[in-house]
Amino acid sequence: MSTQVQKVGENAFKAILGRINSLQKESGLTLPANYSAENAVRSAWLVLQETKDMSKRPVLEVCSKESIANALLKMVVMGLNPIKRQCSFIAYGGKLELQREYQGSIALAKRFGMKEVVANVVYEGDDFAIAIDVNGRTKVTKHIQSFESLGGNILGAYAVVTLDDDTVNTEVMTIEQIKASWNQGASKGNSPAHKNFPDQMAKKTVINRALKTIINSSDDGDLLEDKYSEISAVEEHVEYEIKENANKQEIGFEDEIDEVEENTVEELETKQEKEEEIETAGPGY
Amino acid sequence: MKLKIIGTGSKGNAYLLENEEEALLIECGVNIKEIKKAIDFNVSKIVGCIVTHEHNDHAKSIKEVMSAGIDVYASYGTHGTCKTLNKSRTNIILEGYPRMIGNFNVLAFKINHDASEPLGFLINHRETGNVLFLTDTFYSNYTFKGLNNIIIEANYSKEIIKEKLSEKEFLKDRIFQSHMSIDTCLEFLNANDLSKVNNIVLIHLSDGNSNEVQFKEAVENQTGKSVYVASNGMEIEFNKTPF
Numbered sequence: 001m002s003t004q005v006q007k008v009g010e011n012a013f014k015a016i017l018g019r020i021n022s023l024q025k026e027s028g029l030t031l032p033a034n035y036s037a038e039n040a041v042r043s044a045w046l047v048l049q050e051t052k053d054m055s056k057r058p059v060l061e062v063c064s065k066e067s068i069a070n071a072l073l074k075m076v077v078m079g080l081n082p083i084k085r086q087c088s089f090i091a092y093g094g095k096l097e098l099q100r101e102y103q104g105s106i107a108l109a110k111r112f113g114m115k116e117v118v119a120n121v122v123y124e125g126d127d128f129a130i131a132i133d134v135n136g137r138t139k140v141t142k143h144i145q146s147f148e149s150l151g152g153n154i155l156g157a158y159a160v161v162t163l164d165d166d167t168v169n170t171e172v173m174t175i176e177q178i179k180a181s182w183n184q185g186a187s188k189g190n191s192p193a194h195k196n197f198p199d200q201m202a203k204k205t206v207i208n209r210a211l212k213t214i215i216n217s218s219d220d221g222d223l224l225e226d227k228y229s230e231i232s233a234v235e236e237h238v239e240y241e242i243k244e245n246a247n248k249q250e251i252g253f254e255d256e257i258d259e260v261e262e263n264t265v266e267e268l269e270t271k272q273e274k275e276e277e278i279e280t281a282g283p284g285y
Numbered sequence: 286m287k288l289k290i291i292g293t294g295s296k297g298n299a300y301l302l303e304n305e306e307e308a309l310l311i312e313c314g315v316n317i318k319e320i321k322k323a324i325d326f327n328v329s330k331i332v333g334c335i336v337t338h339e340h341n342d343h344a345k346s347i348k349e350v351m352s353a354g355i356d357v358y359a360s361y362g363t364h365g366t367c368k369t370l371n372k373s374r375t376n377i378i379l380e381g382y383p384r385m386i387g388n389f390n391v392l393a394f395k396i397n398h399d400a401s402e403p404l405g406f407l408i409n410h411r412e413t414g415n416v417l418f419l420t421d422t423f424y425s426n427y428t429f430k431g432l433n434n435i436i437i438e439a440n441y442s443k444e445i446i447k448e449k450l451s452e453k454e455f456l457k458d459r460i461f462q463s464h465m466s467i468d469t470c471l472e473f474l475n476a477n478d479l480s481k482v483n484n485i486v487l488i489h490l491s492d493g494n495s496n497e498v499q500f501k502e503a504v505e506n507q508t509g510k511s512v513y514v515a516s517n518g519m520e521i522e523f524n525k526t527p528f
Binding site: 234245 | 381390430431473
């Protein structure tokens with residue numbers, strides 16, 4: 001990494017802390033209790049030094065300053081910390097975006113009144129039944145599992161969320177729904193983690209969905225909207241690369257033409273034709 | 286000069302630039318028999334074959350073409366992957382260094398495709414002028430001087446692909462990163478000086494993700510040139526001027 005980038009980074013770092021301070025004083029921005037914005041922003045800088053975009057270029061070089069500042073601000077407002085793997089940074093088409101991670105979702109949900117979340121995987125052969133109560137809440141009424149079925153064919157997973165007021169929410173997903181969700185991710189469900197530990201990943205997925213409802217229905221829900229699932233990172237990247245690199249350099253024959261003629265056996269005849277062509281084809285030939 | 290389309294699209298590509306005396310074969314992604322048939326079995330007329338990359342729909346019969354006594358020109362990467370590095374008919378073509386193949390002068394340049402050192406070609410012949418052959422690339426880094434004829438990929442339309450492949454993220458993403466959309470094609474044409482262009486031939490249209498009529502109309506409307514959508518067996522008069 002060049003020193004210039006680090007300098008830009010240091011300045012931007014100070015600027016973002018300054019902006020957060022002024023927001024707190026002037027606009028009454030409140031940060032989560034027990035959350036140190038300075039620690040998180042400093043951690044984020046360490047992480048960002050190492051973060052690269054899809055073309056393996058440092059994000060601090062390719063992403064706009066504004067987008068970096070906004071991603072950091074969003075992180076602070078949500079009260080997340082990248083070192084604790086609560087969030088990560090992704091470059092989409094020259095812009096830095098903050099992505100909330102699994103641990104971050106749990107941290108947030110706890111802040112919004114979640115007491116506990118438990119997830120289980122439903123295997124083939126399990127005695128599993130769900131019902132919907134009069135309030136429209138899904139409930140798992142029965143789940144008997146045998147030791148032998150563990151690690152077998154996964155049919156689905158569910159997460160049970162208990163809130164501070166002892167309300168219980170249950171989120172149930174079939175394996176098809178889970179896989180559709182994996183398909184939205186960068187690895188399309190083909191990462192080693194998905195292949196080797198599908199049960200763990202299925203639990204994560206169903207927990208994420210259960211928590212999303214809590215997080216997004218909280219008062220600050222609009223701050224935390226998850227727009228990433230709708231954007232194809234590849235598509236954004238392709239658009240960006242085309243914008244940056246397409247149709248940039250003009251090439252043609254004229255620069256190398258002398259060399260070619262030296263190398264070929266075709267002599268005077270072609271040379272004359274070439275000259276004629278130059279006359280008729282104009283300066284661009 | 287005539288452009289003969291032996292095959293186009295993901296099932297197999299092969300194109301012939303042919304006049305009375307000689308012919309240049311562009312790609313050999315079809316059965317060798319079809320190539321021989323297209324040139325009336327007068328194989329010795331083919332002065333060379335240029336290949337953009339190693340994928341089957343472009344290089345399927347590369348070894349048979351060599352066995353038929355035709356020199357094959359491709360990048361080191363392409364020959365390497367095709368396992369044709371050490372044949373007597375092997376010619377390595379380097380980007381930026383023009384090569385005379387018969388009376389065809391061929392300038393190779395790099396393109397953006399998921400293959401080993403893929404190339405595009407700018408071909409000059411006194412009858413055709415400068416012919417651009419650009420396919421299997423999601424965009425072109427370059428614009429070209431003094432174009433007279435253009436053979437260019439218009440693989441898919443974003444709208445159609447999003448509808449058709451909404452469930453197949455992997456395939457969709459692969460196409461985005463390796464083939465040219467009609468929009469990128471139009472932008473490319475817009476970035477080049479087309480004042481001396483005679484024909485524009487759209488090739489390698491995807492079977493499912495394109496719309497022939499729409500693509501042709503869009504390019505015609507933007508450029509005002511005679512536009513063809515390549516189909517197997519088509520023959521086009523391919524000269525510097527229409528007369």
